[in-house]
Amino acid sequence: MRATIIRFPGSNCDHDVEHLYGTLLGASTSVIWHTERDLKKPDFVVLPGGFSFGDYLRTGALARVSPVMDSVKKFVSEGGSVIGICNGFQILCECGLLPGVLLRNIERQFLSRFVSIRVESTASTFTQKFQKNSVLTCPVAHGEGNYFCDQETLKALEGDGQVVFRYCDRSGSRDDSSREINPNGSLNSIAGIMNAKGNVVGLMPHPERAVETLVGAVGGTTGLAMFQ
Amino acid sequence: MKMQVFVRLKTGVLDVQGKAVEKGLHDIGFGDVGNLRVGKLIEFEVEETDSNRAKDKVKQMCEKLLANTVIESYEIKSL
Numbered sequence: 465m466r467a468t469i470i471r472f473p474g475s476n477c478d479h480d481v482e483h484l485y486g487t488l489l490g491a492s493t494s495v496i497w498h499t500e501r502d503l504k505k506p507d508f509v510v511l512p513g514g515f516s517f518g519d520y521l522r523t524g525a526l527a528r529v530s531p532v533m534d535s536v537k538k539f540v541s542e543g544g545s546v547i548g549i550c551n552g553f554q555i556l557c558e559c560g561l562l563p564g565v566l567l568r569n570i571e572r573q574f575l576s577r578f579v580s581i582r583v584e585s586t587a588s589t590f591t592q593k594f595q596k597n598s599v600l601t602c603p604v605a606h607g608e609g610n611y612f613c614d615q616e617t618l619k620a621l622e623g624d625g626q627v628v629f630r631y632c633d634r635s636g637s638r639d640d641s642s643r644e645i646n647p648n649g650s651l652n653s654i655a656g657i658m659n660a661k662g663n664v665v666g667l668m669p670h671p672e673r674a675v676e677t678l679v680g681a682v683g684g685t686t687g688l689a690m691f692q
Numbered sequence: 693m694k695m696q697v698f699v700r701l702k703t704g705v706l707d708v709q710g711k712a713v714e715k716g717l718h719d720i721g722f723g724d725v726g727n728l729r730v731g732k733l734i735e736f737e738v739e740e741t742d743s744n745r746a747k748d749k750v751k752q753m754c755e756k757l758l759a760n761t762v763i764e765s766y767e768i769k770s771l
Contacts (some may be wrong), residue, residue: 522760529757558760565762568708612705612763649706 465491467691470536472498472527477513477549478539480672484691485510488675489576498530508545508691509536510587511552513605513670523566523608524554533559545589545663547690550606553666554654562614562657562666563621566606570649574607578682579647581655581669585625588658590665593689599636600686601630602669604647609668611650611657618651629656629667693746694771697758700731705763732761742752743770 467485471478478495485491494504498516503509517526525531533555540546540561548556556562569575578601583594594600613621621627631646631653632638638653639645646653648668656667671678671687701707706731714728740746750768759766 482748521758525757525760557762564758567706567763570706570708572708572712610706614762 465489465508465644466504466506467491467493467508467510468491469495469510470498470532471495471512471514472514472516472530472555475512475514475518475551477551477670477672480670481510481512481549481556484672484675484688488688489691496532498527498532500532501535503532503535503539503647506539506544509539511536511546511548512672513550513552513554516551516555519608522558524551524556524558527551527555528558537561538603540664543600543663546665547590547662548664548666549670549672550604550609550668552666554608556666561664562658562659563617565610566608566668567612568608569606569610569647571643571647574605575647576603576605577647578602579604579655579669580632580634580636580645581629581667582636582638583588584627584630585658585662585692587625588628588665590690591628593692597636599632599634600671601674601683601687602671603673603683604669606648606668609648609650611648611654611668611682613651621654621657622652625656625659626657626660628650628658628665629654629669669682693740693743695736695738696769696771697734697744697750698731698756698767698769699734699754699764700760700766701729702763702765716745746770
């Protein structure tokens with residue numbers, strides 16, 4: 465298994481992803497700078513979390529025009545699998561690989577806490593190892609995670625089963641208006657989506673921070689299955 | 693030619709920043725302020741003498757980077 469992790473100026477979860485692929489899963493990993501164009505023939509490409517380009521202009525906006533993104537788009541069009549986590553999700557939305565956008569959290573606060581998310585679809589590359597409707601515990605750490613799109617897009621996402629994760633309580637129940645359960649105010653409690661083919665996934669929670677009991681006793685290792 | 697781009701959140705898109713600024717104004721005594729929205733002004737020079745050609749070029753810049761048309765509208769002015 466080969467994983468390529470893209471490092472933008474301001475990425476800060478690149479090391480976590482490298483650790484989980486390289487050390488925990490024994491994969492061959494390459495971390496490449498955003499100006500590169502050669503993805504090194506990976507099985508997976510990861511756009512990690514962080515604050516690429518200091519979130520200048522809009523979150524993910526400047527990363528969208530980084531040279532590496534042309535290669536990422538080509539990789540996706542050829543069926544390659546890409547996951548964007550947190551800022552990576554914001555970048556995928558900005559560059560049009562996923563629909564919608566991540567607005568500022570509805571309560572204006574930066575959220576750094578654990579959330580429960582329900583697996584809505586196992587049709588994507590990154591969720592096929594999960595049981596549908598199972599509940600995972602993952603950390604979130606973001607100021608702009610409030611998923612938004614127009615009603616037509618929302619209808620299409622829901623109709624085509626492209627919602628991959630939804631915020632929920634520990635028992636798996638959803639409540640869009642509860643800031644405890646849907647903390648950033650996302651439409652339909654959306655925490656993660658995929659493209660129509662299922663080879664591109666973006667999510668705000670950090671599964672790569674729920675891979676070792678040593679550092680994440682609450683989340684355990686529930687996130688690991690996403691990367692295998 | 694000097695260009696100005698005004699980027700605004702579209703109607704109906706929640707502007708939490710605007711709400712915070714509005715509350716700040718209320719807190720310092722400007723209680724009659726309402727519907728405050730925060731936008732962006734981007735100014736730059738382009739090497740172009742024809743205003744229409746310059747605007748066409750800037751329109752492409754807006755579509756590709758300066759605005760996210762899912763949530764934002766833009767207005768271009770040449771000075």
